[in-house]
Amino acid sequence: MDQMNMSKLQEFDYLLKIVLIGDAAVGKSSLLLRYIDDYFEDTYICTIGVDFKIKSLEMQGKRVKLQIWDTAGQERFKPITNCYFWGSHGCVAVYDITNRETFNNVRTWVQDYREHNSIESGQNIVLIGNKKDSGERVVSFEEGQDLADSFEAEFLECSAKSGDGVSQLFETIARVIVTKMKHELLVAKDPSAYSIKTRPVQSESNPPKKKGCCS
Numbered sequence: 119m120d121q122m123n124m125s126k127l128q129e130f131d132y133l134l135k136i137v138l139i140g141d142a143a144v145g146k147s148s149l150l151l152r153y154i155d156d157y158f159e160d161t162y163i164c165t166i167g168v169d170f171k172i173k174s175l176e177m178q179g180k181r182v183k184l185q186i187w188d189t190a191g192q193e194r195f196k197p198i199t200n201c202y203f204w205g206s207h208g209c210v211a212v213y214d215i216t217n218r219e220t221f222n223n224v225r226t227w228v229q230d231y232r233e234h235n236s237i238e239s240g241q242n243i244v245l246i247g248n249k250k251d252s253g254e255r256v257v258s259f260e261e262g263q264d265l266a267d268s269f270e271a272e273f274l275e276c277s278a279k280s281g282d283g284v285s286q287l288f289e290t291i292a293r294v295i296v297t298k299m300k301h302e303l304l305v306a307k308d309p310s311a312y313s314i315k316t317r318p319v320q321s322e323s324n325p326p327k328k329k330g331c332c333s
């Protein structure tokens with residue numbers, strides 16, 4: 119292998135596939151836009167199907183590349199978005215603290231995620247209450263925390279509008295996944311597992327072998 123290809127391979131230690139899930143208009147795309155471009159858009163433009171962005175960061179001395187999939191919350195896109203859950207390492211489940219229905223629906227989103235991504239190492243979840251900047255809160259912090267506890271997930275409130283907590287949210291899901299991966303490598307009986315640094319990311323050209331919504 120030539121030097122250029124070698125250096126490309128060594129660009130990162132972990133490649134993590136993360137999906138953003140939750141009802142329409144809770145602010146998934148806005149959180150991603152804030153994180154990637156540090157920008158906020160007031161106008162609502164619904165996501166059609168899925169979109170994704172890449173971000174690299176340094177964590178626990180490792181280079182981590184995040185592949186973040188932003189899924190559409192509208193019901194009509196469910197068959198498409200469910201397909202993207204498979205093979206991911208974790209999800210960020212988002213609700214809007216000013217809209218109780220979006221909070222009530224989070225449980226179903228997480229169930230769907232778990233059903234369509236039944237690999238053990240992909241069950242990392244961070245729960246997010248978005249629109250913290252708004253004065254029209256109807257879901258308390260404690261309710262969010264209780265729900266997160268029931269998922270054994272970490273919980274944060276944030277605002278795509280002000281930027282409050284946004285970097286923290288993506289760093290949290292990355293940390294949760296990396297910590298779990300390191301632990302899995304440590305307890306792995308097969309010594310060759312120690313040399314595994316990345317997990318395969320599912321793509322259309324590399325479809326899932328096991329049960330999935332599209333297979």
Ligand code: GTP
Pocket residue numbers: 140141142143144145146147148149159160161162163164165166189190191192248249250251252276277278279280
């Ligand atoms: P879908 O793509 O349909 O699933 O929606 P989404 O979850 O991606 O929501 P999107 O990011 O498009 O935001 C929906 C609306 O909420 C937009 O008008 C945003 O400007 C607004 N919004 C998003 N985040 C915040 C926030 O933190 N605070 C406030 N006040 N408004 C927000």
Ligand code: MG
Pocket residue numbers: 146147148163164165188189190191
């Ligand atoms: Mg969107």
